[in-house]
Amino acid sequence: MGVLQxxxxxLANGCVYGLIALGFVLIYKATEAVNFAQGDxxxxxxxxxxxxxxxxxxxxxxxxxxxxxFLIMGVxxxxxxxxxxxxxxxxxxxxxxxxxxxxxxxxxxxxxxxWGHEPQSLQxxxxxxxxxxxxxxxxxADVAVIIVTLLMTVALWQFFQRTKIGLAMQAASxxxxxxxxxxxxxxxxQGMVWALAGIVAAVAGILYASKGSIDPTAGFIGxxxxxxxxxxxxxxxxxxxMGGLIVGLIEPFAARYLPPGYSQIAPYALLIAVxxxxxxxxxxxxxxxxx
Amino acid sequence: xxxxxxxxxxxLETFYGPIMAIRGVxxxxxxxxxxxxxxxxxxxxxxxxKTISGIMDPEKGEILFDGQPIQGLEPHKVVRAGxxxxxxxxxxxxxxxxxxxxxxxxxxxxxxxxIARDRDLVFSYFPILAERRAQEAxxxxxxxxxxxxxxxxxxxRPKIMLLDEPSLGLSPILTQEIFAILKRLNRxxxxxxxxxxxxxxxxxxxADDGYVMELGRIVMSGTADxxxxxxxxxxxxxxxxxxxxxxxxxWKRKKTWR
Ligand SMILES: Nc1ncnc2c1ncn2[C@@H]1O[C@H](COP(=O)(O)OP(=O)(O)OP(=O)(O)O)[C@@H](O)[C@H]1O
Ligand SMILES: [Mg+2]
Numbered sequence: 450m451g452v453l454q455x456x457x458x459x460l461a462n463g464c465v466y467g468l469i470a471l472g473f474v475l476i477y478k479a480t481e482a483v484n485f486a487q488g489d490x491x492x493x494x495x496x497x498x499x500x501x502x503x504x505x506x507x508x509x510x511x512x513x514x515x516x517x518x519f520l521i522m523g524v525x526x527x528x529x530x531x532x533x534x535x536x537x538x539x540x541x542x543x544x545x546x547x548x549x550x551x552x553x554x555x556x557x558x559x560x561x562x563x564w565g566h567e568p569q570s571l572q573x574x575x576x577x578x579x580x581x582x583x584x585x586x587x588x589x590a591d592v593a594v595i596i597v598t599l600l601m602t603v604a605l606w607q608f609f610q611r612t613k614i615g616l617a618m619q620a621a622s623x624x625x626x627x628x629x630x631x632x633x634x635x636x637x638x639q640g641m642v643w644a645l646a647g648i649v650a651a652v653a654g655i656l657y658a659s660k661g662s663i664d665p666t667a668g669f670i671g672x673x674x675x676x677x678x679x680x681x682x683x684x685x686x687x688x689x690x691m692g693g694l695i696v697g698l699i700e701p702f703a704a705r706y707l708p709p710g711y712s713q714i715a716p717y718a719l720l721i722a723v724x725x726x727x728x729x730x731x732x733x734x735x736x737x738x739x740x
Numbered sequence: 741x742x743x744x745x746x747x748x749x750x751x752l753e754t755f756y757g758p759i760m761a762i763r764g765v766x767x768x769x770x771x772x773x774x775x776x777x778x779x780x781x782x783x784x785x786x787x788x789x790k791t792i793s794g795i796m797d798p799e800k801g802e803i804l805f806d807g808q809p810i811q812g813l814e815p816h817k818v819v820r821a822g823x824x825x826x827x828x829x830x831x832x833x834x835x836x837x838x839x840x841x842x843x844x845x846x847x848x849x850x851x852x853x854x855i856a857r858d859r860d861l862v863f864s865y866f867p868i869l870a871e872r873r874a875q876e877a878x879x880x881x882x883x884x885x886x887x888x889x890x891x892x893x894x895x896x897r898p899k900i901m902l903l904d905e906p907s908l909g910l911s912p913i914l915t916q917e918i919f920a921i922l923k924r925l926n927r928x929x930x931x932x933x934x935x936x937x938x939x940x941x942x943x944x945x946x947a948d949d950g951y952v953m954e955l956g957r958i959v960m961s962g963t964a965d966x967x968x969x970x971x972x973x974x975x976x977x978x979x980x981x982x983x984x985x986x987x988x989x990x991w992k993r994k995k996t997w998r
Contacts, residue, residue: 613847616840616843617847619835620833620836620844623833623835623836624832624833626831627827627831627832627833628833628844629795629816630793630795630819630824630826630827630831631844631847631848631892631896632815632816632819632847632896633816633844633847634814
């Protein structure tokens with residue numbers, strides 16, 4: 450494979466990591482909780498889409514099903530916050546972490562029961578096959594994944610900059626107390642951030658499933674996405690995406706240029722290096738409060 | 741004053757766990773007036789404001805706003821009723837711009853044209869905010885952040901503004917400047933205010949009426965002029981005394997309200 454091919458498939462993987470990492474950071478910034486089920490959310494989003502779209506299940510046309518996927522995943526995210534996470538409000542971080550890990554187990558179990566444990570492929574309009582340009586073989590799905598991620602990033606950016614609720618989400622995550630003072634219903638806004646994280650996870654899941662098959666263990670890439678979020682700087686949305694891209698790129702190049710086996714640990718080696726030398730991450734937004 | 745008070749608090753009690761921070765406070769704020777609550781560190785001033793704005797729930801007592809009970813309501817409902825709390829230590833949104841901070845002050849409003857008009861009003865009172873409108877609030881100076889916090893509060897077009905130690909951490913000159921602006925806001929825009937302060941001199945100069953709080957209780961009240969003339973206030977809050985030769989023994993003096 451040429452360098453260009455490595456680059457594109459690495460970037461495409463990185464986009465999926467980046468979107469999952471985005472989900473981590475969204476929730477962390479809004480609620481200071483780390484949702485370790487974010488990878489499983491991604492997997493669930495893929496299976497919900499598959500269940501609606503694939504001919505062996507409901508067979509609804511993809512573009513008709515898409516709004517329902519977003520709705521289902523958004524509502525699930527919102528309810529998870531409302532019913533489960535608010536029940537442990539005020540408990541230690543560890544309680545929240547263990548709870549979200551448990552939720553991840555439950556999602557894997559439920560998906561396995563409903564759709565089985567065999568790898569399946571989503572009938573995605575992005576699964577476009579390969580195109581051959583001379584000696585170069587380009588995965589069109591990879592290119593599509595990169596484009597969709599770009600569009601998603603722009604859409605999110607606009608959402609946070611231009612909409613009232615987007616601004617309120619930023620406000621509530623920067624200074625929760627002051628958000629209350631402004632009359633922002635902080636709890637509801639946090640629920641909406643969970644809903645948004647559910648939708649972002651659905652997009653990530655659809656992209657993941659467009660590049661290959663999916664099975665209930667796919668959510669484990671959430672661990673790499675978590676590393677990506679830390680590398681990027683856990684409090685920064687652009688950082689999360691960049692961290693995802695970096696991890697995505699490191700893997701294929703390490704596989705190509707390092708002795709066998711090293712590519713598996715390369716992202717974590719980078720994680721440790723970042724934690725040692727730039728503990729706030731590569732793209733941290735840190736601003737001390739003035740007195 | 742026969743008219744009903746805009747804000748009336750009766751026998752309020754607020755706790756932090758077992759600690760009773762507000763011990764039966766009653767006070768009134770009439771429309772168009774400035775009321776100050778003076779008190780030393782730990783007197784319970786911030787707790788009182790937090791209880792009014794719904795951040796904390798009282799154990800006992802009632803808070804009537806425009807005749808309606810509002811105690812125990814969620815903060816966003818209190819804001820919608822027209823009460824804005826400008827918190828101690830500014831509490832701006834550090835990574836958002838000055839303009840975005842101001843627009844969040846109007847979060848509960850929907851009248852875009854009126855909001856724009858009020859932003860111009862805020863800019864006319866605080867020209868520095870207009871100049872820095874695209875700057876991140878976290879990079880403003882402490883005094884500018886205080887101006888932003890007040891301006892952001894005004895953006896609600898509140899019926900009453902609760903200000904928690906607006907002089908905290910400001911130089912005497914800046915304190916004078918901000919209190920002069922508060923005075924103009926009250927006189928020209930008719931903003932009703934409840935100002936919590938340790939700086940009794942500036943607060944009594946601004947206020948029409950005042951209360952003195954100690955250890956969670958109101959220990960003194962009256963018009964600002966009366967309070968400013970009182971010996972206790974002079975020696976314990978205004979920091980100067982008329983004791984002359986007895987000055988070195990001042991630490992022994994008993995406050996008469998105890
Ligand atoms: N979160 C808390 N938990 C327990 N006790 C608290 C808490 N916050 C305040 N207190 C106590 O309640 C009392 C009143 O505090 P409060 O902050 O209202 O005082 P204050 O008059 O605003 O003081 P300052 O002028 O220093 O701001 C104090 O004795 C304080 O120790
Ligand atoms: Mg205080």
